[in-house]
Amino acid sequence: MKKIIVTGSNGLLGQKVTDLSIQDPEIELIATSVGPNRHNLKDGYRYEELDVLDLDRLNELVAKYLPDSIIHTAAMTNVDACEAERAKCYALNVQSVKNLVEVCQRMDIQLIHLSTDFIFDGEDGPYTEEAEPNPLSYYGETKLESELILKSSSCRWAILRTIIVYGIVNDMSRSNIVLWAKGALEKGEPINVVNDQWRMPTLAEDLAKCCLLAVKKNASGVFNVSGKDLMSILEIVERVADHYGLNKSLIKAITAESLNQAAKRPKKTGFILDKAILELGYSPHSFEEGMAFMDKQLKSIS
Template sequence: MKRILVTGSNGLLGQKLTDLSLADPEIELIATSTGPDRHPARAGYIYEELDVLDKVRIEELVAKYRPDAIIHTAAMTNVDACENDHEKCYALNVESVKYFVEVCEKNDIQLVHLSTDFIFDGEDGPYTEEAEPNPLSYYGQTKLEAEQLIKESNCRWAILRTIIVYGIVSDMSRSNIVLWAKAALEKGEPINVVNDQWRMPTLAEDLAECCLLAVKNNARGVFNASGKDLMSIIEIVQRVADYWNLDKSLIRPISADTLNQAAKRPKKTGFILDKTIRVLGYQPHSFEEGIAIMEKQLLERNA
């Protein structure tokens, strides 16, 4: 039996971790997030409100529940918002990590931390775990700084780097590229989509499974944890249109340079997954398999 404390449990990844934990008799889950619990189950696990910047509260919860592992999913991930509010971004993406590192060191708890492809500049993707980071955005800088904090610590740690997470939560409170494209195209709305950036989108269930594999294997080190299909952003949207037989003529290709976004994005990321597959037994779905899982969930939700 593993007792796992998850931060950010109201988010997409956090809710999928709750789903998987409920289905696994070997896991005892303490789900934590800001505000009331958003997961529909409301039973079979413990929920506690937690602000990840409240060091005293973090220590209280760890003393109360004595988790074997903490999976730290909470972060500020809106890349442009991070660029425009350095203070908030640094607090959530670096300061909070310091608190979890300290509490994990003190109590011999494994720390599983989520990181991102945005620590890279996109000039040489796809990347191995050993590739040299060079973030282009403040978001990427803070995620890299958090990684470095963890690597220099004395706790048992695993860092999982991921890319564009997609999936659905029961109350549909979280959007992502797949849901956005599907909704717009179903309404017949033209959408502008960049054609000069490449990514490997990650099904939320796959990433949640990888987090739990890291705990069960007491993994140590950096692991790439994304989907397995590398494609341009516009191809992601085109494949969404193909799956649901939507009008691809509504998809308008544009260059990323025309968007005037606050934060610069890497051109081509993507990950080489060999290590994670070999060491953790990670088995990500293809993009179409991921969409099929989402469609099944949408049909069940609307039934």
């Protein structure tokens, strides 16, 4: 039996970690997030309100439950908002990790931390775990700094880097690329989509499963954990349209530069996934399989 605390349990990934933990007799889960529990299921785990920036509350919860591992999914991930609200971004993406490292070092708790392809500049993707980071945005800078804090700590840690997480839960706090494209095209709305950036979108269930594999295998080090299909953002949206039989003539290809976004994005990321596959048993779905997986859940929600 592994006792796990997950932060950010109201988010997409956090809810998927909760879903999988409920089904696993080898896991005792304590789900934590800011505010009330938004998961539609309330049984099979405990829920505690927690702001990871409140060190006293964090210490209190960890002393109460004495977990084997903490999975840290809470973060500020809106890249343009991070550029504009730097103090908030630093607090959520860096200070939170400092707080968790302090507790995990003292209590000998494994810390699983989620990171991003945005620590890279996109000039040489797909990337291995050993590739040299060079973030282009403040969001990427904070996620890299949090990685460095872990690497210089004495706690037991694993970093799972991921790319564009998509999926569906009952209570969504924000959309993702699949739901956005599907929703707009179903309404007949024309959409602008960049054709000069490449990514490997990740099904939320795959990432959640890998978080739990990292706990069970006492993983340490850095792991690339994403989908396995490398595509342009344009191709991602076109494949969403194909999957749902929607009108692709509504999709207008544009360059990233024409968007004038506050934060710069890497051109081509993507990951080499061999390490996670071999060492953790990671087995990602294809993009079409991921959308089919979502379809079943959409039917059960509606």
